[in-house]
Amino acid sequence: MVREFKLPDVGEGVAEGEIVSWLVEEGDAVTEDQAVAEVETDKAIVEVPSPVNGTVREIIPEEGEVVEVGSVIITFDVEGEPVEEGQTEGEARRAAESDAGSAPESEASGEAEQATTQGDATEETVAEEVSTGEGRVFAAPSARRLARELGVDIASVEGSGPSGRVTERDVRQTAESAGTDDASGETGGASQSGGEPSAQSGGATSGPGPMEDDVSGKSGGATSGPAPTSVESADRERTLAAPATRRVAEEQGVDLNAVPATEQRDGEAFVTSEAVMQYAEAQRQAQQSQAETAAETSAGERVERIQYKGVRKTIGDAMSRSKYTAPHVTHHDTAVVEDLVDTRERLKPKAEEQGIRLTYMPFVMKAVVAALKQHPKLNAELDEEAGEILRKNYYNVGVATATDAGLMVPVVDDVDHKGLLQISSEVNEVVQKARDRSISRDELQGSTFSVTNFGAIGGEYATPILNYPEAAILGIGELKQRPVVEDGEVVAKHTLPISLSIDHRIVDGADAAAFANTFIEYVENPELLLLE
Incomplete structure (x- = not known):
């Protein structure tokens, strides 16, 4: 029995996924829950498991293709059950589409009309048109596509791969062989009705013979030898x-x-x-001109085209939605954090004894939560459909993270219930998982407020875009010594620039300034965090 497997919903709201790689090949035996493919969603790469014990019959989409959730991506021959001859529904459908696409428009429309009127064309009928008399054909999707491009009947190709699988090389050899046969059979014969003109008016040619290149061009004129x-x-x-x-x-x-x-x-x-x-x-x-152009650009193309898809496109769509939905306002300020620097330096060895690398981020997150408790307007979102402002009484902080695939925001839940070392451990873990693309979708959802540390790369101030639908996001600049006026004297102090962006529909500028002041108070006096 043939079992079709459709791309499952690998995460809430995911409508499509890109096939990053196939972990099996056609003809491979698989067990239930064995990973058969890696699929990239809008946030992460996930493995898709086999639903059955069996043998891979056909892999449908190729690597790099984007498929919709619910589309058939692979079929299996289930163990212990008979294998159907012919093609699966997916194979038949693609074969029919290929035939329709290669036929003239009038033929295609005629066939479509006929199929519509008959209405009862079965899967077996379609399969018979493309299957061999001995059974089905094992071929990779790339080999099938190449066969269609070269006009080769895939059923006529003898496979050299495992279990007789047809490879691209087999298809090319068959196409070349067919071309050689056509060339060897290119000899003239008796002219048929509608064929070549005869050597003499009204006569028939007896066969090819010597002929000069310069043939008379007179209308209806006779040639001195056999016809072209x-x-x-x-x-x-x-x-x-x-x-x-x-x-x-x-x-x-x-x-x-x-x-x-x-x-x-x-x-x-x-x-x-x-x-x-x-x-x-x-x-x-033309070839010489192309060679000269290639030589001029051998050091590198002037323009590189990269597909805008997958995670990169999802990030772009989210940014656009946030920027063009919520009116952004950004409030800037600076905290003098000498005490914070001293406190971290004292605690670092203690954290390292427990195998934890203590950064400034846990202090920032604890200060954010302490400030949110006093200014709940920023721990909210706007439900436009219901016309309601949703103020959250829990504190899940997202940490914007730069990865090779783009910006991701892993989330640490219930920050208000955790100590500095636990927060530090969890932040380090989810950030690493985001960078190596092993993070789950659940770990990227549910934040109520986000922090972005662009200062880790360099820079003081920015205008962060909201992690929509959150009402605020805090940007952290580079923590370093800067000149500060103290008692009328200019001295060097460690300072922390901050950039707070808000959704101005539900948060006013005064609210943003008040939140920033409270946050600065906590990072300038980190011992206050002990009271939280």
Whole structure:
């Protein structure tokens, strides 16, 4: 029995995913819950497990393809159950689409109309049109696509891969073999109705013979030898040319059917050796020009095109939604944090004894929560549909993290119930998981307020974009010594620049300033955090 497996919903709200890599191949035996593919969602890469024990029958989307949730991505032959001959529903559907796409528009529309009127075309009927008499064909999706591009019947290809699997190399060899057979059979014969003109008016040719390249072009005129032969063309249905012209085309490596016609004879394109030489020279000049251009850009292309998709596109969409939905206002200030620096230096060895690297982020997060408790307007979101402001009585802090795939915001839950060392441990863990793309979707959701530490790279102030639908986000600049006026004297002190962005629909500028003042009070006097 064939079991179709559809891309599952790998996270709340996920509508599609990109196939990053297949972990199995067609013909492989798999067990239930064995990972068969890696799929990239809008935030992370997740492994998709097999739902059954069985053998991989067909892999449908190729690596790099984006598929919708609910689409069939792989089929299995279930162990202990008979294997169906022919094709699965997915195979039949793609074969039918391929046939329709390669047929002329009128044929395709006619076939579609016929299928609509009949209405009862079964899966078996479609499968018979593309299956072999001996059973189904094992071939990779790339090999099937190549066969369609080269016009090769996949059922006629003898597979050299494992278990007779058809590879791209097998398809190419079959196509080349077919091309050789066509070339060897390119001999002229008796002219049929609608074929080449005969050597004499009203007569029939007895076979090919010597002919000069320069053939008389008079309408209806007789030639002194056999008529030009015709071959199938990629650019036109038939091409007329003398044998000598064909030899010239072969020597020059020119596709005779691509050469512009010299004239028309009885509605057929006729090509002379002179036209072939001109076309060959034009090709050589074009190739030389391309080579020169390639040499000029060998050090690197002037423009690199990168697909805007996956995590990068999701981040962009979220940024656009936030920026163009919530009116942003950013409040800037600076804290003098000499005591914070001293406190961390004293606690670092204690944290290292427990295997924890203590950064400034846990202090910042504890100060944020302490300030939010006093200014709850910033721990909120606007429910536009309900027309309500939702003020949260819990404190989940998101930590914006730069990764190779873009900006992610892993979340530490219930910061108000945790100590500095536990917060530090959890922050280090989720940040690392975000960077190596092993983080779960749940760990990227549910934040009520976010912090972004752009100062880790450098810089003092910024205008952070809200992690929508949150009402506020705090940006932290670089903590370092700067000149500070103290008792009328300019002295060097450790300072921490902050940039607080708010949703001005539900948070006023005065609220932002008050929150910033409270936050600064806590980071300037970290012992106050002991009271929280």
